[in-house]
Amino acid sequence: MKSKYVILASALLISVATFAQKDQIKSAEKALKSGDAQGAITILKDAENMVVNAKDVEQAQYYFVKGNAYLDLANKKVEEGKNLSLAAESYKKLIDIEKASGKVKYSTQAATSITEIKGKLINAAIADTQSNKSIEGAKKLYDAYQLDKKDTINLYYAASTYVNAQDYDSALAAYEELKKLNYSGKGTSYTAVNKASGNEDGFNTANERDLAVKLGTHEKPKTEVIPSKRGEIYKNLALILVQKGRIEDAKKAVADARKTNPEDTSLILSEANLYLETKDFETYKKLVGEALQKEPNNADLIFNLGVISANAKNPVDAEKYYLKAIEINPNYSNAYLNLAALKLEAEKPIIDEMNKLGTSAKDMKRYDVLKAQRESVFRSVIPYLKKANELDPKNQDVSKTLLGVYKALEMTAEAKALKATM
Structure with missing residues (x-):
């Protein structure tokens, strides 16, 4: 009881x-x-x-x-x-x-x-x-992904934003997750300008977008192909692993990705970039050659070969690659800039010899010869620097270099006009 x-x-x-x-x-x-x-x-x-x-x-x-x-x-x-x-x-x-x-x-x-x-x-x-609150922004993007894991683009943006915030541990975790998902991000975007707000709105399908245009709420429809982001993902993943001293893990990650996605050229570039970072230039060249077979008109690849040739003290090949990059893309500002820098390297030995000369008649005669050679070097870079400045007028390095050349050649009018735009 x-x-x-x-x-x-x-x-x-x-x-x-x-x-x-x-x-x-x-x-x-x-x-x-x-x-x-x-x-x-x-x-x-x-x-x-x-x-x-x-x-x-x-x-x-x-x-x-x-x-x-x-x-x-x-x-x-x-x-x-x-x-x-x-x-x-x-x-x-x-x-x-x-x-x-x-x-x-x-x-x-x-x-x-x-x-x-x-x-x-x-x-x-x-x-x-x-x-400039990248760490807070990255966390919110990751939380948005956690709410809807089908919307994987938020995980991709979270990873990129963690990189910008230099939180490489969180970025690595996000990239590892993208790797497991074999995320590509490749697709097509359908947009049109909202007449009321003036903003560009996105639509899930072309039919939805076209209906909005037909109803008169939107205008200027645009369809764009979104390229694969795998190359960037694996490049960043590999760079972080290299930074952490995990070089073999980095190589394996990119190699595995290539096996899974053999037709994705961007992954060849990521693997090439990894070997460039680890200063294995021979493997880099081999991989770039492989990529060029698939994309013979890839100006970035050819430009990078120019950079490697320049670093290897091979100015003839470097100039050849830079000119080829410009031939493919006449608006490749960095190729013009690097060509100018490459040619300006010829000035240093001239200056060194000029500084060693005395005041004898023989030395003064040699000085005049060297001065003419130096001026010839300067004149040879003007077209490249002018084009680089035209393509990228906000680049202070370009404008300052061009201004220095004008002054060295006593081109007063050109220097004054350039300075007015700086």
Whole structure:
């Protein structure tokens, strides 16, 4: 008889706890409605230990109110990123609970809120990166990915932003995840200009975009092919691994990627870049040759061969590659700049010899010869520097070098005109 009383007492305790929990959820809802989201969260935290034993419907209600409270704080810009993530976490828990129980009451609203949070996280991340808060932006992009793992582009952007923030450990983890997913990012974008806002809006399909244009809300439709991002992903993955001294891991990562995606030329370039970083120039040249067989008109590849030739003190080959890059792409500003730099290297031995000369008649005669040679070097680089300056007028290195050449040749009018644009 005594044991029955104990069971009855336990049942009463559970009942009292359940009522207390219900009251706390109602109190939290009331606080939230009155605008006190922080107060609602405090009330819910007091009920946190009891919610585990509550009925499914009460657990769902608890996480729904909790998610709403965190979202309200985020909307008020109170620790926005943190509270958006906490809100999403609460909503996901309630969706899991209702899915397991088969009783759906809050899931639809929660799913809508999660979509809203994802958009807010992405917009906040963009604002962070524009304010040079890359680490905060990267975290928000990664949280947006966690909310919707089908939208893998947010993981890609998170990885890139972690690199910009120099948080290489987080970047490595994100790139490793992209590697597991064999993410490419290749596709097609469909855009049109919104007549009301003037912004370029994206559409899921060409039909959706064309319908908006037909309805008159949008104009200037554009279709663009989005190239594979695998090359960039594996290049950055390899660079981080090399930086950490894990060179063999870097080589294996890129080699494995090439086996999985044999037709992706960008991966050959990533592997070539890895050997360039590790100063294995022979393997680099071999891989670049392989890539050139697939893309014989790739100006970047040919330009890089010019850089390697220059570093190897082979100016003849370097000039040949730079000129070939310009032939393929007449607007390749770096090729013009490097050509000028290559030719300017001929000035140093001339100056060294001039500085060693004395004042004898013989030396003065030699000085005049060397001076003419130096001026010839300067005149030879003017076309390249002028073109580089035309293509990239904001590049101070180009304009300063060109100005120095003009002054050395006493081209006063040209120097004055250039200086006015700097």
